[in-house]
Amino acid sequence: MTMRIDPISRAYEAYKSQKVTPTKKINSVSSKDQVEFSSIAKEFGSVYKMALEAPEIRKDKVExxxxxxxxxxxxxxxxxxxxxxxxxxxxxx
Structure with missing residues (x-):
């Protein structure tokens, strides 16, 4: 009688027998993330702010x-x- 070895079992055994080496700890980075907006985005922001600060529409005058x-x-x-x-x-x- 022949014993059949399942291919998955062989793959598991291959990974199980590999030597695991611990990874080195990376020091935390002290720099901060930075975001830089394009001139168009800055202009849009200032126009948007002006629109929010604009007085309300006088519906009676518009009509x-x-x-x-x-x-x-x-x-x-x-x-x-x-x-x-x-x-x-x-x-x-």
């Missing part, structure tokens, strides 16, 4: 303007628009 635009009675003087734009950049005409 009034919508009605004026819809009815064709909304008129803006181009000089006023230009002055407002220039004032944003401290440009005097």
């Amino acid at each position: 009034s303007l919508k009605e004026q635009i819809k009815s064709g009675t909304y008129n803006v003087k181009s000089e006023e628009v230009a002055e407002k734009i220039m004032s944003q950049f401290d440009i005097k005409g």
Whole structure:
């Protein structure tokens, strides 16, 4: 009668007979993780912060303007628009 050795048993015996050597302990690293944001991410963050700090929308004024635009009675003087734009950049005409 022949005794058959299971291949899994042989693999187990091979691993069991290997000599295990302890690993060396690694000293903890004293440096800290750092994150650096791109200029686009920084700009987005500042725009987002400004949006959060912006005053709430005046719904009554928005509705009034919508009605004026819809009815064709909304008129803006181009000089006023230009002055407002220039004032944003401290440009005097």
